[in-house]
Amino acid sequence: xxxxxxxxxxxxxxxxxxxxxxxxxxxxxxxxxxxxxxxxxxxxxxxxxxxxxxxxxxxxxxxxxxxxxxxxxxxxxxxxxxxxxxxxxxxxxxxxxxxxxxxxxxxxxxxxxxxxxxxxxxxxxxxxxxxxxxxxxxxxxxxxxxxxxxxxxxxxxxxxxxxxxxxxxxxxxxxxxxxxxxxxxxxxxxxxxxxxxxxxxxxxxxxxxxxxxxxxxxxxxx
Numbered sequence: 001x002x003x004x005x006x007x008x009x010x011x012x013x014x015x016x017x018x019x020x021x022x023x024x025x026x027x028x029x030x031x032x033x034x035x036x037x038x039x040x041x042x043x044x045x046x047x048x049x050x051x052x053x054x055x056x057x058x059x060x061x062x063x064x065x066x067x068x069x070x071x072x073x074x075x076x077x078x079x080x081x082x083x084x085x086x087x088x089x090x091x092x093x094x095x096x097x098x099x100x101x102x103x104x105x106x107x108x109x110x111x112x113x114x115x116x117x118x119x120x121x122x123x124x125x126x127x128x129x130x131x132x133x134x135x136x137x138x139x140x141x142x143x144x145x146x147x148x149x150x151x152x153x154x155x156x157x158x159x160x161x162x163x164x165x166x167x168x169x170x171x172x173x174x175x176x177x178x179x180x181x182x183x184x185x186x187x188x189x190x191x192x193x194x195x196x197x198x199x200x201x202x203x204x205x206x207x208x209x210x211x212x213x214x215x216x217x218x219x220x221x222x
């Protein structure tokens with residue numbers, strides 16, 4: 001029997017069949033922290049049910065979806081030439097209450113943390129207390145960067161950022177350990193001090209007691 005593929009006349013091509021399927025929903029934001037995730041973002045992560053989060057939240061959740069428990073993978077980028085027929089979604093899905101990163105995190109004191117008009121906000125860092133070390137409150141997502149307020153009473157971990165980072169001590173003291181050429185240096189940061197780390201700088205923060213820190217870094221940076 002001839003094992004060669006037999007093509008029937010007028011049978012649809014693979015591409016023609018694909019065009020009849022429902023495309024992947026490209027959601028515009030992270031469900032956990034509400035960071036913007038445009039369709040071309042390399043930081044978007046999705047599960048098989050299209051739940052969407054940013055790379056930072058995915059890492060903090062251990063690469064598992066907060067809803068179904070499945071693995072989170074990098075979202076493919078739809079070619080611009082196909083967006084006319086299949087545009088990215090504009091519906092923002094924000095559900096931090098079910099998020100183990102932000103839903104279980106500490107919260108700002110309602111009487112002091114307040115919105116000012118439709119597009120402004122007043123934040124009092126001293127009112128933010130997390131339930132676990134390095135809990136974070138997203139302050140803003142600005143052009144591919146995130147601004148987060150962190151609370152911690154424990155050290156972070158040695159890491160190397162794949163982008164730039166600005167680290168500002170707002171409350172307490174932090175010993176910043178920096179490893180250069182295999183040698184560890186420790187620098188005491190007090191309230192108002194700023195630490196800048198360029199891409200490739202290995203470092204770890206050790207709070208002295210409890211501390212509140214503002215961190216500005218590229219969205220999805222490790």
